[in-house]
Amino acid sequence: MRARASKTRLVGIRCFQVPSRNLNAKEYIDLIDWQKCVLTEPPITKSISDADLESVVNVPNILTLVPCLACCARGLPRALLWRLAGRRGGEPGEYSLDEAGYVGGDGDNAGDSDPGGMGMVKSDDGHVPAGHKVMVAVHLHLPTLMYLAVRMRQGRVARQVARQADMMRVWLLLVAAVACVSPVQAGRILFLSPVASKSHKNFFMGIVNALADHGNQITVVSAYQPSNLRKNVREVVLPDLDVSRIAPNTSDSKMTGLLTVIREIPGICSDALEKEEMQNLLTEEFDLIMLSAAFSDCFLSVVHRMKVPFIYVFPAGLVSPFSDITGNPSFPSFVPIKFLPFTHPMTFTQRxxxxxxxxxxxxxNGHLTRRYNECRRRGLCPEDxxxxxxxxxxxxxxxxxxxxxxxxxxxxxVPAVVHAGGIHCQPSQPLPKDLEDWVQGAGKDGYIFFSLGSVVTPSSMPEKHRKTLVEVFGSLKQRVLWKWNKDTMEDLPPNVxxxxxxxxxxxxxxxRLRLFITHGGLLSTMESMYHGVPVLGMPVSADQENNMREVENDGWGSVLxxxxxxxxxxxxxxxxxxxxxxxxxxxAHQSSVMKDQPQHPSEVAVYWVEYVMRHKGATHLRCPALDMSWYEF
Incomplete structure (x- = not known):
């Protein structure tokens, strides 16, 4: 009826006109503006009057028989009728579907006299022989059927366009993937951390694992057994070099612990260099050396022997006196030294x-570096x-x-300083079953975690300190999980x-964790921030008090x-x-800021390590201050 009312009356052969398409559409139905489609009348309705068509439109569920209109009833499959009629069969006296899925009468004779496969349609007036020329109006009026026909056609066009778009996306992704392949071939890297704590190794292994995942072959030299085997990583263990034996305990003063390290470390470094496992590596070839910046100066002789670029890796931030190895200026007026308990802003006296x-x-530091010359006296460093x-x-x-x-x-x-902090931090996993069962027993009160890290031997603390901890922990309604280096403790409270x-x-x-009581090591501090846990710091030595003072100053912990x-x-x-x-x-805010980075620290570390290998070093990043004397600077 809309076609007859429009100015596009059919003249000659009726041809389907494809409407304009909207290729930005998100849904198939939006590919076409249906209100602007050109409507033409199908030839089968040309001999039908307006009144008859209106009766089909206005009176549902009627069956109209019109001579001279051929229709193969079996050409209407069940699935189409279900979608058009919205049900499985017709009302009594109208139509029904036989088991083959075609239109037929509602009696037993439906389709029986139809050797040509035309089917039988029955009206209220009686049977019509199969093959009679009929038109069937089933629930949906003619314009709706015409609309659905157009939709089916447009659906096929839309699916074809969608398939072509999908293929284009696939090709673009393949091209992008090929374009993004790094031209750098996998490198052979020697990672030297012979004199370091277990916690330092946690940071180092974050870098090692990221490089290994990128196809590089890494040989790691340390004093600790590997926690697990990993593809592309070979670990060489230097025995009897655990630095925990010279680590301070809770009764040592900060200066006492520092002097002990200065006195003992150069000899330990030379011992590590002398190990057979290390000497065997000197005959191998590597593309790059990565060296722990703390307490490993005697291994600079390996850099000299192999004549390859090297990268320092420091398990802390850029602190004095280590900032001088990059030429980065120090700012004592507002950046406190890590070994002092100062925080910004400082008073005049503190500055x-x-x-x-x-x-x-x-x-x-200069004196300590000269003490590493012990390796020369022991014949471990080349004379030249x-x-x-x-x-x-x-x-x-x-x-x-x-x-x-x-x-x-x-x-x-300066550009030569690369931040890779938090590379060792990772989302938490479910607790081991035995520990999970214990935590569940804490109920709504939760539990407290107490750890002095991997360097301090907990059982070496003075007995008065241990008894104080036991007394207080036993008086709490929370359960306490205590990292301790022995299996038992005589007076251990039942909630510990x-x-x-x-x-x-x-x-x-x-x-369910309520509090983390920590020694304040940098890695533990960063992990606390990453996971959003307030802390009570009980620092023992080195930079730990400064770390905890910064936490206290920043408002998410306290110090004792x-x-x-x-x-x-x-x-x-x-x-x-x-x-x-x-x-x-x-x-929680600090955790959010820490995690909100343009790149994951593993991606940053991998990029810059491979950058150095690509360019055979990075002398173009060198700060000019490194070539100036102190009075020139």
Whole structure:
């Protein structure tokens, strides 16, 4: 009826006109503007009057028989009738579907006299022989049938367009994948971390695993057995080099622990270099050396022997006196030295002490570097090797364990310093079953996790400290999970569980954890931030007090020094941190900032390591300050 009312009356042969298409459509139905489609009348209705068509439109469920209109009833399959009529069969006296799925009468004779396969249609007036020329109106009026016919046609066109678009997307993805393939071939890398703690190795292995996943072959030299075997990674273990034997305990002063390290480390480094396992590696070929920046200067002789570029890897941030190896300026006026308990902003007195301390630490570091010349006396370093001071200033880049956006206070950084902080952090996994059962027993009160890290031997702490911890932990309604290096403890409270090894990140990521009591090592601090857990810091040595002061200053934890440890102070601090909702809000924000990076730290580390291999070093990133004397600078 719309076609007759329009100005596009059919003249001659009726041809289907494809409407304009909208290739930006998200749904098939939007591919066509149906209101603008050109409508033409089908030839089969030309002899039907307007009144008859209107009767079909206005009176549902009628059967109209029109002579001279051929129709093969078996050409209407069941599926089409189901979709058009919205049901399986017709009303009594109208039509029904036989078992083959075609139109037929509702009696037993439907289709019986149809040798040509035309079927039988029955009306209220009686039977019509099969093959009679009829038109069937079934529930849906004629314009709707015409509309659906157009839709079916357009659906086929749309599917064809969609298939072509899908094929184009596939080809584009393949081209992009080929274009993104790095031209760098897998490199052979020697990673030297002979004198380091287990926690330092956790950071190093984050870098190693990322490089291995990128196809590089890495040989790792350390004092610790591998926790698992990994493709493209070979670990060479140097026995009897565990630095925990010289680590300070909770009763040592910070200066005592530092002097012990300065006295012992150069000899340990030479011992590591002398090991047969290490000497055997000197005959192999590598494309790059990665060297732990702390306590490994005697291994600069390996860099000299192999004549390949090398990269320093530092398990902390860019702190004095190690910042000088990149030529990065120090800013003692607002960046506190990690070994001092200062935070920004500092008072005038603190700035003066901080500046003087940086000068003193620089002198100490120079003295320590000269002590590494012991390897020359033991015949482990080549005679033609320049001074270690000269070699250490020729690293291509330095990878540091720092997240730029949360490393406060912010300071200028030279291009050769690459931030890879948090590369060891990872989402938590379900707790082991035995530990999970124990945690469930804590109920709604939750539990507390206490760990002094991997360097300090917990059982070496003074007995007065141990008894204070036992007394306070036993008085809490929370359960306490305590990392301890022995299987048992005589006076262990029933709510306390010991563990020699505990899955720290899985614990920190557990929503039932109420508090993390930590020694304040950088890796533990970063893991706490990553998982959003407030902390109570009980620092032992090195940079730990400074790390915890920064946490306290940033508003998501508190500090308790061992000299101030009593049952009352410990319990007060525990309740203070657990009951402070501002701490939880602040650490959740810091966690969000830490994770919101343009690239994952593993991608950053891989890019810059392979960058150095591609360019056979990175002397073009070298800061000019490295070639200037102190008075020239």
């Amino acid at each position: 003066a002490v901080n500046t003087l301390s940086e000068v003193i630490y620089g002198i100490f 090797m320049p001074s270690m001071h000269t070699i250490r200033y020729n690293s291509s880049i330095v990878l540091i364990n720092s997240v730029k956006t949360v490393d406060l206070p912010h300071r200028p950084i 569980r010991l563990g020699k090894w505990l899955p720290q990140q899985d614990i920190l990521g557990d929503s 020094l061992w000299d101030d440890l009593t049952p009352d102070t410990l319990k007060e601090k525990i309740q203070f941190v657990m009951g402070n909702n501002e701490f939880k809000t602040r650490v």
